[in-house]
Amino acid sequence: MINASTPRLAALILACLTLGGLAMPAVEQPLVKVANADSVGPRTLEPQTRAAVVRDYLASWQSLNRALDENNVTRLDADFTGIAKEKLSETVEEQYRLGLRTRYQDSKHDISLVFYSPEGLSIELLDSVEYELQLLDHDKLQATQHIRTQYLAVLTPTEVRWKVRILQSTPQ
Amino acid sequence: MTLRCTFAALWVVCAMATVASAQNMQLELPKNVKAGSAVSISTAGSGKAVLYIVSPTQTLRRDVQLGESAVIAPGELHNAGHYSAFLVGPSSAQTTEFDVSSERPSTLSFLAKPSRLPVDLHDGISGVVYVFDAFRNLVLAPTEVSFELSETGGATQTRTVTARNGVAWLRLDSAPKAGSAQFQARVDGITEKRVVQQVSGEPCNLRMSARRSGTRVELETEPLRDCKGNAVPDGTIVTFIERNNGSESTVDVPLKRGIARTDLPANDGATISVATGVVMGNEIRWPR
Numbered sequence: 001m002i003n004a005s006t007p008r009l010a011a012l013i014l015a016c017l018t019l020g021g022l023a024m025p026a027v028e029q030p031l032v033k034v035a036n037a038d039s040v041g042p043r044t045l046e047p048q049t050r051a052a053v054v055r056d057y058l059a060s061w062q063s064l065n066r067a068l069d070e071n072n073v074t075r076l077d078a079d080f081t082g083i084a085k086e087k088l089s090e091t092v093e094e095q096y097r098l099g100l101r102t103r104y105q106d107s108k109h110d111i112s113l114v115f116y117s118p119e120g121l122s123i124e125l126l127d128s129v130e131y132e133l134q135l136l137d138h139d140k141l142q143a144t145q146h147i148r149t150q151y152l153a154v155l156t157p158t159e160v161r162w163k164v165r166i167l168q169s170t171p172q
Numbered sequence: 173m174t175l176r177c178t179f180a181a182l183w184v185v186c187a188m189a190t191v192a193s194a195q196n197m198q199l200e201l202p203k204n205v206k207a208g209s210a211v212s213i214s215t216a217g218s219g220k221a222v223l224y225i226v227s228p229t230q231t232l233r234r235d236v237q238l239g240e241s242a243v244i245a246p247g248e249l250h251n252a253g254h255y256s257a258f259l260v261g262p263s264s265a266q267t268t269e270f271d272v273s274s275e276r277p278s279t280l281s282f283l284a285k286p287s288r289l290p291v292d293l294h295d296g297i298s299g300v301v302y303v304f305d306a307f308r309n310l311v312l313a314p315t316e317v318s319f320e321l322s323e324t325g326g327a328t329q330t331r332t333v334t335a336r337n338g339v340a341w342l343r344l345d346s347a348p349k350a351g352s353a354q355f356q357a358r359v360d361g362i363t364e365k366r367v368v369q370q371v372s373g374e375p376c377n378l379r380m381s382a383r384r385s386g387t388r389v390e391l392e393t394e395p396l397r398d399c400k401g402n403a404v405p406d407g408t409i410v411t412f413i414e415r416n417n418g419s420e421s422t423v424d425v426p427l428k429r430g431i432a433r434t435d436l437p438a439n440d441g442a443t444i445s446v447a448t449g450v451v452m453g454n455e456i457r458w459p460r
Contacts, residue, residue, distance in 0.1 A: 042298075042341065042343070064228055068228060083308050087229040087230075087251055087308075088228060088229065090229075090230075091227075091228060091229055091230055091231055094230070094231050094232075095231050098231065098233045100224070100226075100231060100233060102226055102228075102231070104228060114337055115337065115339055115341075117283070117298075117300045117339075117341060118285070118298035118300065118341060118343060119283070119285040119286075119298055119300070121283065121285075121300075122283075122300065122302075122339075124337060124338075124339060126337070133226065133256055135224055135226055135256075135258060137222070137224075137233070137260075142222075142224065142258060142260050142265070143224070143256075143258040143260060143265050143267060145256050145258075145267055145269075147254070147256065147269065149254040152310065152312070152337055152338070154302070154310075154338075154339075166302075166310055166338075167228070167229075168229075168252055168253055168309060168310050168312075169227070169252075169253040169254035169271070170312055171204055171254075171271040171273045171312075
């Protein structure tokens with residue numbers, strides 16, 4: 001039913017939404033350091049390519065976090081392909097079956113590009129990453145852990161962006 | 173009243189004992205395990221707890237009886253990576269980290285580029301190999317990869333490269349002789365093969381001859397070869413151009429059995445030229 005109070009109600013809802021948005025915890029951007037890529041080979045790495053690879057790799061961490069937090073495999077579509085996508089999808093399905101969720105809030109990346117294939121079809125990087133892992137069992141927080149480890153990622157170009165094809169943490 | 177106090181005291185003692193035993197629970201497992209191998213995880217304490225093994229690429233959950241070992245069966249924990257193990261009891265939790273490392277090489281992802289290229293091209297062929305184990309984990313331990321490029325009835329180029337961070341690569345020259353070559357990569361008896369077609373390069377010498385045939389002039393090229401003597405493939409387009417008093421006639425002819433033929437009007441004073449790709453041939457002024 002529409003009456004005279006509708007504009008006031010709309011304003012109230014808008015105010016609530018705005019304040020609600022402000023009250024939400026801000027997602028902090030991770031600290032990112034990218035090592036000098038002069039020695040990457042064998043193909044010459046142009047600054048634009050380097051910037052695009054780093055941008056898309058960092059975006060993949062956001063997708064990974066969302067997919068594993070929401071148990072939603074479609075979150076992986078934009079940033080992952082091949083083996084990485086298959087393995088992460090399996091984890092999402094496994095978590096869903098067990099009633100688990102995980103959050104991987106990355107706080108620091110120290111990235112070195114180590115290989116750019118001669119034909120330009122793959123690029124490999126090493127990332128010393130720090131993240132906060134939260135484990136929830138049926139929505140109840142069970143554990144939190146600060147993790148520092150190194151990841152190896154292989155990215156391949158697609159129509160519009162670089163996608164992560166291999167994502168594997170390397171033994172300490 | 174006394175009875176009630178006794179029950180209350182007992183409850184407190186039992187509760188304290190439960191908390192104490194849960195706080196004493198311990199979690200022990202190796203710091204590094206091979207992908208797919210069985211893992212025995214020791215726990216200490218008493219009571220029940222839940223064991224979580226978590227990484228972005230695999231998650232396991234087990235109900236465990238503290239004081240007993242939890243066993244991860246062979247093949248169950250198969251994705252290489254850094255894992256967190258949480259043992260969560262009713263009142264406390266234990267945490268540890270461990271790594272699952274890849275097994276020995278089992279499959280190769282071999283990319284040979286290009287699949288077709290001109291002969292005698294320095295560093296023209298590239299090979300890139302990613303080494304995987306049976307669980308599709310990248311094998312990060314340094315691994316020797318042998319590359320071999322064998323030309324049909326010709327020489328063989330062999331080179332061994334050590335894979336670092338799971339990848340090995342090299343560049344090789346294409347052969348001086350046209351034909352297909354087999355390009356293979358091998359690791360511990362695992363072989364992947366690709367075929368690289370080496371075709372002749374640009375024609376080295378383009379020459380045509382002309383002879384009158386009534387009111388027309390018949391044009392024919394010599395057999396087209398590249399600078400290494402390989403026949404230029406049939407189908408290659410050869411263009412004949414006749415220029416006369418500001419007008420121009422052009423005929424595109426595909427090469428047949430190495431030769432291109434056509435005829436054009438025999439105009440006195442005309443200039444006839446021939447070209448293919450970026451190569452210009454000789455020029456004839458008619459009549460000769």
